[in-house]
Amino acid sequence: MIKITPPLDLFDDIHSAETNPAGDGVARLKVQKTAQGKLSPAQQRFNKLLTRVDNLGRQMQDIEQLAASVRGPHLAQISALERAIAQAQAQMLLFLHERLQRKGLSAAQQKSVRGLVQSLLLAAQPEMDEAQWTALHAQYFPPEVQEQQAQERQEAKQQVLDAVAEFLGRPLDLDGINNVDSPQELLKAMMRQMQADREAEQERQAARRAERPPKARQRKAEQHALDAKAALRAIYRQLASALHPDRETDPKERERKSALMSQANAANARGDLVTLLRLQLQAEQVDEAHIARMADEKLAALSLLLKEQVAVLEHEVAEAEMRLSGELGVMVNATMKEAVLTVHLQRLQQEMAHTAEGMQQDLERVRDDAELKRWLREQAALARQQEREEDMLMRFGEFY
Template structure:
């Protein structure tokens, strides 16, 4: 299921696509021309959605940071304060063995979270109490994931990396899986080449060749028209340089629509000329538009997933200004509740009786819920 962006926020203006196949005065567009125009409209819509998505992210990002960062920093400071308090208390007397073990477990989990955020002092404090240092814990996790990946591959990971960290193992494993997928695809393509192509495959190959030729020919026409040596006026030369950069980018992206726009801006083409093109020429251009549409849809899906991850949206939640505002309000409320609870706990544990009661409560929660983690409260 794919997230879809909702109406664009204010201040987002989309450039309408002026390229289309117009009807001649004595007839309506042919089915081929109509398909071409529908593809143009689809590309226009996808580009507007991408522009709106980028604008929405640029608008929401500073708002999220201003709202949540102070609360996260306050929570971090409170976690650190609790860790230091428990460390101080563990160095004293009066705690039973069970109390000391519970306090040590909580301390190590707090320090692990803080060290992951880059707090080196908390890494040192963790290693002071934990039977395994954080570096050793990471090596254990890396070894476990490596064993699972090698079991999946059926052979050892082929890499020169030391594979001491989880990131190294994941990188090596994904690279090897990708290499195997590419080799399998190449083998499949080679087998396909050896087979005698069907009539439909020959037609498809010819259409692809025609499409590539159309794109290449249009790009060469633009390159010739935009060559800087053919323009003496400095202002016009600068303008053509900008257009040439746009044309190069469009050609690399196989963006037929952008190339057609540049052609019209150079007055190299009359919009009415599209209606006089041969059907096979429009068909080849339509194939390029289909491919461009598919690429834009993939790009939109990827951008929506990245944005959902960046702002912590639930899976499959729609990406919209309303959903981001709603989620931001929920995150702010949850952080405020965390901070208030932590401040209360810090006030509570200042005397021995309350500290022991708090430790007992944490242990009971751990026994009641197998997946309970003190860091859920802290």
């Protein structure tokens, strides 16, 4: 996805206190009301879309600044906590393994301990000696266990395939996903495949529509699109003519125009109308009244460009929110204040610190056999509760 956020240096240059005391990012581009009457619908729509582009551009800047401010310290803290948890898991794993070598546990308790060791092996691997981990893995995952797990994965995979086939009303094409074993990865692969199927169907529908004689409404929409491209091209050509650095003899002015021309080229390539209009103002090709004098047909063409710009920016903002949420481990949105996000991050850090502390307390506790047996019962109860909650979530999803 191409970025279309206005360049910061241009933004700051155009909207300095001297040229724009109100600080509104698009104030000089908007159509202003006159004493003669109200704005036309085309003028109102143009102004509304300008404001939306400006707000989304600011949101992109805000989320990037937010990320720069909190990412480093938070990720360093989370990394340290993750390592503390992994170390505690490795210590618990080794203790439980050693305890299995001694008598005093019932068959059910031994089975429970083996299950816990198996679940801890993958989590604790980064904090263990490679040879030691390999030996333990071979002991707790012998060929018969691995075969059973492979069978369970295959059954889970088939359940997902059956559910998707029922949803689609047809068997799913398995090309490219036969070797995926994890149900989660399988689901992701199938979602990608379903998305590709949808896109292919949309392309087929578009091709069929293209073969039909265009209706009046379609011809009008196509004409508007052509008008929009022509309007963008005309603005760019005017700028290119005024800003071409080769026509300047003064070195400083040539350098300034070269920078502006570079911005104009980039804005034109990505269809960024707002930046081109701002550059026109900066180059004094037009004044604030210029847009107000445009015919509604011309404004409608510019509004179509703004609408496309809004769609791209909305996608970029949503993408940035999802990316930062994944990095930080908490939900983030572009309008979130740093103080609010900091509270959420501190809460996550506290939860992880509490987990690490609890694991250390468990390690001390299970060294006593009576406490170990009580702890095993508690772990079994927690596992059953988690299983019930997951089952309820699945049923809830089926209901909806």
